[in-house]
Amino acid sequence: MVSVKDVPADLLIRELAAYLKTNVAQVKPPVWAAYVKTGANKDRPPMDDDWWYVRAASIVRRLYLDGPVGLSRLRTYYGYRAKVGWGAKSKRTRRAGGAVIRKVLHQLEQAGIVARTKRGRVVTPEGRSLVDRIATRVAKELVKGRPELAKYLAPPKE
16 A cells, blocks of 8 residues: 655645545635744745645645654654854754644645644544545546656565
């Protein structure tokens, strides 16, 4: 069986974002999403119109791989390296803003893709099934374009 680890992250996130946009009514950008920055280091809001769905798909993938995960760890994952000063001072990492991540998590919970536990948020069995189906579809498209990849995506023979 093909898993999330077997396909490239960018292709999986793009397909999952397209699915969330067309099929999941609960996941949609709020009014303020057109004006918000994704971090303090950014000068402008994202240029992509579908960035909300891409971020939601990326969060689902991250929860699938690392879950249970809390908001603080997701803020660290989407954070950035900040310049501190001149010369020998080292750079420091800063966490991303939490409003976007929190709102996406709430929407994914309403859609039934993510559930809250005591230790953080996890992907529900329905969400796992969805991500696995999309990963399988992406893997089939990869093999169709490059048949030599089939040996890496086939289940091991016992």
